[in-house]
Amino acid sequence: MFVFPTSFSISGQISNCQRMYPGSVFKPMRSPLIFGQNSVNFTNVIFANGLFDPVRAYSPATSLSDSVIAINTENAAHALDIMFERPQDPPQIKATRLKERSIIEQWIRQNQHFMK
Numbered sequence: 001m002f003v004f005p006t007s008f009s010i011s012g013q014i015s016n017c018q019r020m021y022p023g024s025v026f027k028p029m030r031s032p033l034i035f036g037q038n039s040v041n042f043t044n045v046i047f048a049n050g051l052f053d054p055v056r057a058y059s060p061a062t063s064l065s066d067s068v069i070a071i072n073t074e075n076a077a078h079a080l081d082i083m084f085e086r087p088q089d090p091p092q093i094k095a096t097r098l099k100e101r102s103i104i105e106q107w108i109r110q111n112q113h114f115m116k
Helices: 010-020 054-058 091-110
Strands: 045-050 068-073
Touching: 045 091, 068 091
Parallel strands: 045 068
Antiparallel strands: none
16 A cells, blocks of 8 residues: 555545536535444444554444444454455454354344345
8 A cells, every 4th residue: 555645635625526526516424434423324234344454444443333333353454354265364354254244144134024
């Protein structure tokens, strides 16, 4: 990952978008992950955080509800849990995949009446 020194401001970003896309209108982000609001609007989400991934800073480290779940995996890189399974995968990734699968299977069992 490359990091380039830049300055960032939301007003500068809005101006840049409006210059590049005339007529565009800024809509403030309403994500509960950033502002901690409206988390009740999300259901059946798993945030799998590889703790060796700098992007994890943008993901909740703890579950927000019974159906918005955070799983933190030590020594895991970005999206390693959703890559193809390999024999040399670390045990913690195998455990994370099993946990994700178990959670998803539970959600399916709980909502089978919607599938008929």
